[in-house]
Amino acid sequence: QQPVQSPQAVILREGEDAVINCSSSKALYSVHWYRQKHGEAPVFLMILLKGGEQKGHEKISASFNEKKQQSSLYLTASQLSYSGTYFCGTASQAGTALIFGKGTTLSVSS
Amino acid sequence: NAGVTQTPKFQVLKTGQSMTLQCAQDMNHEYMSWYRQDPGMGLRLIHYSVGAGITDQGEVPNGYNVSRSTTEDFPLRLLSAAPSQTSVYFCASSGGSRGYTFGSGTRLTVV
Numbered sequence: 279q280q281p282v283q284s285p286q287a288v289i290l291r292e293g294e295d296a297v298i299n300c301s302s303s304k305a306l307y308s309v310h311w312y313r314q315k316h317g318e319a320p321v322f323l324m325i326l327l328k329g330g331e332q333k334g335h336e337k338i339s340a341s342f343n344e345k346k347q348q349s350s351l352y353l354t355a356s357q358l359s360y361s362g363t364y365f366c367g368t369a370s371q372a373g374t375a376l377i378f379g380k381g382t383t384l385s386v387s388s
Numbered sequence: 389n390a391g392v393t394q395t396p397k398f399q400v401l402k403t404g405q406s407m408t409l410q411c412a413q414d415m416n417h418e419y420m421s422w423y424r425q426d427p428g429m430g431l432r433l434i435h436y437s438v439g440a441g442i443t444d445q446g447e448v449p450n451g452y453n454v455s456r457s458t459t460e461d462f463p464l465r466l467l468s469a470a471p472s473q474t475s476v477y478f479c480a481s482s483g484g485s486r487g488y489t490f491g492s493g494t495r496l497t498v499v
Contacts, residue, residue, distance in 0.1 A: 280430070280447075310487055319478060320431070322487030365430060367488075375421045375436035375446060376488065380429060 279303055281368045283379035290356045290386045298351040298382045300366030309342050309349040310367040310376055313360075320365060323351075353384070361386045390414050394479050394491035401469040401498045409464040409494050411479030417489075419482040420462040421446070422454065424475040425493075431478065437462055469498045 281302045288296050300309060308327050312320040326342035326349060337354045353360055363383045367376030395410045413420065421436040433446030437456040451473060453465040462481075466473060474497050480488040 312487075319490035319492050320480075320488075322489070325487055367431075373419075373438050375419070375433055375444075377433060377447065378423070378431040 280377055281366055281379040283364075283366055283382050285382060286380075287383045288385070290360075290384065292358060292386060292388050293355050294386075296353045296356060296384060298353075298364050298366075298384075300349045300351075300368070300379055302347040302368050304347065304368075304370050306342075306344070306347050306368050307371045307374075308369045309340075310369075311340055311349075311351050312365045312367065312378075313362045314365065314381075315362045323364075356384075356386045358386050358388060360384060392479055392481055392489050392491035394477075394494050396494060397492065398495050399497070401466070401496065403469060403471060403498060405469050407466050407469065409466070409477055409479075409496075411462045411464065411491060412460050413462075413481040413489070414460065415481060415483065415489065416459060417481035417483045418459070419484070419488075420456065421480050421488070422452070422462070422464045423478045423480065424448065424473075425478060426475050434464065434477075466496075471498045474498045 284299045310325050311323040314320040340351045342349045363381045365378050365381045367378045392413045418439050422434040423431040432448050435454040437443045477494045479491040482488040
């Protein structure tokens with residue numbers, strides 16, 4: 279089953295923060311986050327495994343709440359380069375392929 | 389390292405024609421997947437493989453076949469093209485508990 283992402287779209291000014299959520303009705307083994315620029319392939323950002331650890335860099339990080347089957351992507355002090363569509367991909371067990379959400383479009387303006 | 393290579397980049401087919409989308413990776417990755425991307429639908433899984441000789445169906449497998457005879461190659465076959473198969477197709481590979489690397493995509497139009 280496809281995970282549900284929210285919101286569908288976010289509009290930001292440079293320097294503002296955003297949170298993108300991803301939730302699943304199934305127990306999850308892992309959650310991946312990807313960013314896709316228009317006309318390009320998705321690019322891997324980070325992976326979170328069972329355990330609820332928050333991962334990432336200073337300005338882009340993510341958390342995984344295993345009990346709620348939810349993950350959130352945090353974008354801090356956004357830059358123009360953050361614009362694009364963000365996808366979460368989920369796997370219910372090791373060795374299975376990712377099922378992606380419909381994506382969240384992020385637009386950052388100056 | 390070339391990463392994941394998809395060919396062709398663009399293709400126009402007539403309804404009923406068959407064709408094979410090629411995907412090759414040079415990273416010795418076990419896991420490979422095919423996705424199609426349509427506006428507003430995200431990336432939908434067609435077929436995937438967890439190693440040579442092993443394939444399984446994804447969310448939208450009808451009308452497509454795959455095989456995995458080698459670790460490197462994972463071709464996607466359209467058996468009898470239909471206008472509903474007009475889409476952008478992405479191949480992706482992963483080495484395990486790591487992220488997937490995507491190919492640059494094939495833009496397919498069926499008329």
